Amino acid sequence: MRYMMLVYSKELDGEMPAEEAVRIRAGHAAVLQDAAQKGILQGAEPLAPTTTATTVRMEDGKPLITDGPFAETKEQLAGYYILDCQNLDEAIEWAARIPTGCKGAEGCIEIRPLPMMPKHG
Amino acid sequence: MADVRALAEAVFREESGRIVASLIRISGSFDRAEEAMQEAFASALASWPETGVPANPGAWITTAAHRRIIDAVRRERTRRDKQDSLRYEIESSAPATQEFEEEPMGFADDRLRLIFTCCHPALNREAQVALTLRTLGGLTTPEIAHAFLVPEATLAQRLVRAKRKIQEARIPYEVPPVGRLRERLAAVQAVIYLIFNEGYSASSGDCLVREDLCAEAIRLGRVLCDLMAGDAENLGLLALMLLQNSRRAARVVDGALITLEEQDRSLWDQSAIGEGLALLEGALRLRQAGPYQVQAAIAALHAQAGKAEQTDWAQIAALYEKLGEWNPSPVVALNHAAAVAMSAGPEAGLRRMASLSSALDGYYLFHAARADLLRRLERRTDAVEAYRRALELAGNPVERKFLSRRIRELE
Numbered sequence: 156m157r158y159m160m161l162v163y164s165k166e167l168d169g170e171m172p173a174e175e176a177v178r179i180r181a182g183h184a185a186v187l188q189d190a191a192q193k194g195i196l197q198g199a200e201p202l203a204p205t206t207t208a209t210t211v212r213m214e215d216g217k218p219l220i221t222d223g224p225f226a227e228t229k230e231q232l233a234g235y236y237i238l239d240c241q242n243l244d245e246a247i248e249w250a251a252r253i254p255t256g257c258k259g260a261e262g263c264i265e266i267r268p269l270p271m272m273p274k275h276g
Numbered sequence: 277m278a279d280v281r282a283l284a285e286a287v288f289r290e291e292s293g294r295i296v297a298s299l300i301r302i303s304g305s306f307d308r309a310e311e312a313m314q315e316a317f318a319s320a321l322a323s324w325p326e327t328g329v330p331a332n333p334g335a336w337i338t339t340a341a342h343r344r345i346i347d348a349v350r351r352e353r354t355r356r357d358k359q360d361s362l363r364y365e366i367e368s369s370a371p372a373t374q375e376f377e378e379e380p381m382g383f384a385d386d387r388l389r390l391i392f393t394c395c396h397p398a399l400n401r402e403a404q405v406a407l408t409l410r411t412l413g414g415l416t417t418p419e420i421a422h423a424f425l426v427p428e429a430t431l432a433q434r435l436v437r438a439k440r441k442i443q444e445a446r447i448p449y450e451v452p453p454v455g456r457l458r459e460r461l462a463a464v465q466a467v468i469y470l471i472f473n474e475g476y477s478a479s480s481g482d483c484l485v486r487e488d489l490c491a492e493a494i495r496l497g498r499v500l501c502d503l504m505a506g507d508a509e510n511l512g513l514l515a516l517m518l519l520q521n522s523r524r525a526a527r528v529v530d531g532a533l534i535t536l537e538e539q540d541r542s543l544w545d546q547s548a549i550g551e552g553l554a555l556l557e558g559a560l561r562l563r564q565a566g567p568y569q570v571q572a573a574i575a576a577l578h579a580q581a582g583k584a585e586q587t588d589w590a591q592i593a594a595l596y597e598k599l600g601e602w603n604p605s606p607v608v609a610l611n612h613a614a615a616v617a618m619s620a621g622p623e624a625g626l627r628r629m630a631s632l633s634s635a636l637d638g639y640y641l642f643h644a645a646r647a648d649l650l651r652r653l654e655r656r657t658d659a660v661e662a663y664r665r666a667l668e669l670a671g672n673p674v675e676r677k678f679l680s681r682r683i684r685e686l687e
Contacts, residue, residue, distance in 0.1 A: 156446045242448035243398055244456075268445045
């Protein structure tokens, strides 16, 4: 079963201390390397901050464009991993290793299974 | 006929958790397991009046349910050859339709798998409780809804969502690995104790159903002890429930709550107390301290006091202090303060309670406990005021009746 791990972090103003940036990068690198080695890594990307987000919503058949993410939340989606795991317990073990913190603030991971698309025909 | 039905129902209640657990492993589906179980039960009701009740009714139902699940799995496999989107099916070597005279080794493991899956931390607490009572306890959906005072439709929906999440998010049907066992077992113990407390503290509702919940929690506690006897907290939890439940008959008389101090101790269930004490001793010998054992030890000190004034309150106060180390909550601190009041005097208790007033202002037992100490000090006006505050906050008619009586006595 493939699971998407949505990484939520606080977007805080200002520069991240160099030491923390190194630690977070190393954390991601370790997860990516391990998952790739086990052949379960199916994708992972960081997202640009929500200041770059645009939301499109159809209203009366026309796209309504707004500046910013779909909802203002305490923590924002900052990136994702897609890992092919045996079950939810394995996914939880991986999620626990993914760095989520940002400038000392704690973040979290939301795990969502990726159901297979129904086959055509 | 009525006898056959009653017998079948008793067998069902006793065996369904064990049977369903193995059916889920074979079919990989909670729904199909429940269906097969219900069909087997229905066929027992249909054939037993004619053929007579089999010598081992539990084994008969197990075999019938297994035949059905194996048929269902075969049908499913055939269908899946064409449409392979259902991948969750556990590829298991389904046992042949043998007679199950005794519980083979694998069955105990199945029940553990089921307990850990029902209490998986990815399910919310309400879902854990509902699923545990439904699948392991064999309670019907209306029974559970009634016990928890929620509409049947709400409870049914809760069960459907939980089962769907298990299936779609692939919550594994297995005993957690050693490294995670302790924390996962703590979640199982918490669910069982919550079921017990829902029955014991009776926030409202039908008292018969409540007794059922306590009995069910105790039964689940026994299952856990049978399956994992080496865990001292399992033994501690069962001891705690038995010791608390031993006071049931003395605790509520004619719909009125009787305090521990005023209870008729001759009504306490001595066989439950004996079993609880023996379990606690066994737990303590394992030398793995834990919060359930400490709570059981507190209940044991009450159980061993022939009269209220013989209670070893100093020891109880020490145990509450210990409990606070594991479970640092204001409610534990309140119990500690109450025990200190009993061993060192009401003033000492009130001093400790003063520091809890902001954390527990909305908790009726805080005001009731304070009121009790003020009453003992004969500070009547203050006591009445505290009882009134408790009465404003208490939800349960039995508790309200008790508080009203105290106010009347003081006025």
